[in-house]
Amino acid sequence: MRTRNWAVPGYTEFHRLGDGGFGEVVLARHDPSGTLVAIKYLFSEHLGDPSRLAAFRHEAALLSRVVSPHATRLYEFHEGPHGAAIVMEAIHGVSLREVLGHDGVLPPESALAVLKGSLLGLADAHRAGVVHRDYKPANVLVGPGRESKLVDFGIAVLAGQPGVPAGTPAYMAPEQWRGAPATPATDVYAATCVFFQSITGRQPYDGATTGELQALHENAPVPVDAVPEPVRGLIARGMAKDGDRRPSAAAEFVAELEVAAVAGYGPGWEQRGLGRLAQRAGALLALSPLALLGAGTAAAPGAAAGGLAAVGTGMGLGAKIGATLVAVAVGVGAVVGTIAVIGNGEPAPPVAAAPPAEQQTAVQVSLLTRTEPGAGFHVDAQYAAVSGVPDRALQDRINAALVRPLDDFIHYVQSGLLDPTEDPVVQNTATIGRQDQKMVSVRYDLMVQSSQFGNHGGYATTWLNIDLSTGQVVTAGDVFDGIATDQNAMSALESRILARSPGGYCDGSEPFGERTPLGPQDLRPWGVLDVPALQAGLRADGVVFGLATDARNYPMACGYYEVVVPYAEVADLMTPLGRELLP
Known part of the structure; x- marks a missing residue:
């Protein structure tokens, strides 16, 4: 019997958004700030199961690593003798599944715009060493500002981590069916399948059973002839059977997407695509019962009493931990929060209230850890990332500059390896020298533990200074x-x-x-x-x-x-x- 006998203190719950095999998700408001959140609870009967508790903690831990305006964010994690819960951002958005169910297909520019936004979320996850493993239309939300966000990290793993086959069969990469270690290229494959569906109205392969689907994903030709010519190269690259022939991570695929989109649809492709997307998603957003609540306004419990679609499980393989996230959901803008593991009955720090719209959120600088396998080496390195920049495009440029020295050093090591059996480790210690509203300055001490690079070639120290008003590197x-x-x-x-x-x-x-x-x-x-x-x-x-x-x-x-x-x-x-x- 699935039950829950506990609620996170300090929140007023409004509506049950959905449930899964191990828990449920509810819409709630943080009482001190009025912030709307989504709370994922583990069912009470699973609290005594160490494996399910560990999986629930694992989901929260991975979600805490992903700092991105293009992905759902973690506010708090609570665990105590009475229950366990993940408090997350409630996304104001309608799922791509709902948009496609209503319209069938998207114009190529709109499909490219949706793909780009969610790929940016994947890129930030990949930089943090996280592979999503369940990219599908239900897990991509389109917001009122025409942005798209990636949600539901319920079966995410660290890059390189082996596991049983898990995911949604229609979008699973060949290596995912075999239970091979997850890599960013696995997510690229799934994203390309969704892109194919968005512009054709059908999934890339149609199998009556999961066995047939597996055979098609592993052996059938990539159906490039079904898509417009300007995007055939993207489909061919992104759905390559061999993961090594795909873009190595979402950030690389975004760069290829930009080139193909401009070549095929002109410099204004993104604005046209976003405009058409907003028209298609707008009516669905307005009809969402959560829209009646408003963002951050007072509302009585039960105000969202109308029906609400939650993301379907659609798993088919493996076990998914916890309930699924919101598909048609209204949330709030970014708020400053902390991650808190609750033990011994101590209360969590409150989620701070979002600033008024006319105020600017303070820029935060965080040190993140990137852990992933490479071709003949491993990465276990720090890098800096900023959040709270009001201009999201500017924030993306800043974060791209902040991770570039690590990316460049990884490429340097990869190109210089002579003995692939040594399996050295690429490391980086990031030290923040200055962080304020004008500037972020970080020192990177990069090193590869390997005898192959001699006394001079195995390390580098570099200072990175970035003007936060322009995103430019300052020398x-x-x-x-x-x-x-x-x-x-x-x-x-x-x-x-x-x-x-x-x-x-x-x-x-x-x-x-x-x-x-x-x-x-x-x-x-x-x-x-x-x-x-x-x-x-x-x-x-x-x-x-x-x-x-x-x-x-x-x-x-x-x-x-x-x-x-x-x-x-x-x-x-x-x-x-x-x-x-x-x-």
């Missing part, structure tokens, strides 16, 4: 006037640096031969990842100058050397941009 040459071209300007800057490091750049050790001054050439690409010999990072108290000492003929043991100079001591040498970015 030393952008901050200090003339140093990229004028030796006198560089010498003036070096005199301020040496005033803080009178012993030179190696704690008193002398270089081999004559000490040469810093010059404009030290800002040019030089080491691993083309990191220049002289870098500038930013901290709250000053500029961090980082020098690759071997570029200045110092002994190898000197390595990377840093000198911190207070802003007041170098402000007169700055460009207008540099002074504008002063804290």
Whole structure:
């Protein structure tokens, strides 16, 4: 018997949105803030089952890793003697399944726009090392602002994690049927199947049984002739039988999608597609019973008494943990929340109220961990990501820049491996130097544990400074006037640096031969990842100058050397941009 004898304190529940084999989802309002949320409860009879409790915790843990405006977010996780619950963002949106059920097909530009939005959610999940494994029309929500979001991480796993076959048969990649380790390319396959369905009105393969579907997904030709010519290449790549022949992750597929869309439908394809999509989804959104509640407004319990469609399970294979998420659901904008595991009856920290619409949410900088297998190596690395930027496109550009050094280093390792049996580990330690409303500055210490890259090629230290108003990467040459071209300007800057490091750049050790001054050439690409010999990072108290000492003929043991100079001591040498970015 499926029961629930407990409710998360501090929330008023309005409506049951749906249930699954192990739990139910309800719409609720956080009492202190008025924020609408979706709460997924584990049924009481499963609390004594360690495996199901572990699976429920696992879902919450994976969801907490995915920080993205294009995917549902976790607010809190509660577990105690009386129950377990995941408190999530309630998405204002209608499922792509509902849109296709109403209209049959989408214009190619609209289908591309939906695919792009949800792929961006997958890309953020993939960067966090998470593979969704159940991308399907029911798990893609189209919102009133024409955006699309990815939901339901109920069977997600870490990349490379093996498991039993699980997913929705109509969209499962060949390797997924075999229970092979999950990879981002598995999600790319499913997303391409959904894209095919969106523009043709049918699923790629039609089998009467799951066995027939498996045979078709594993062996049948990719049905590219059924789609318009401009997108045939996307379908062929995304549904390749061999995962190695697909885009390696969603971010790569987004880049290919942009090129194909512009070539086939012109530079304005996305705005046209989003406009048509909004027309098709608008009527369904307006008819949603949750729309009667409004977002964040007061409403009595039971106000959403009308029927509400919840995402169907549609599993067919494997076991899905917990209830499914909302398909036609109204939620609120982003709120600042925390993840809390509740034990010993202690209350969770409250979810903070969303700011008024005219206020801007404070920008948050988080350090995330990326863990995934590679071709002959593994990744276990940190990187930085921002949230709370009002302009979502700007936030995406910032986050793409923040993860790029790690992506570039992974590519460097992949291309330089000579012995694939060694299985080295790519690591990165990210240290936030400065974070405020103007700037985020992060130091990355990248390393590969491998003898194949020698003493110099196995590591790199790079500072990444990003102007939060533009998303542009800011270099030393952008901050200090003339140093990229004028030796006198560089010498003036070096005199301020040496005033803080009178012993030179190696704690008193002398270089081999004559000490040469810093010059404009030290800002040019030089080491691993083309990191220049002289870098500038930013901290709250000053500029961090980082020098690759071997570029200045110092002994190898000197390595990377840093000198911190207070802003007041170098402000007169700055460009207008540099002074504008002063804290």
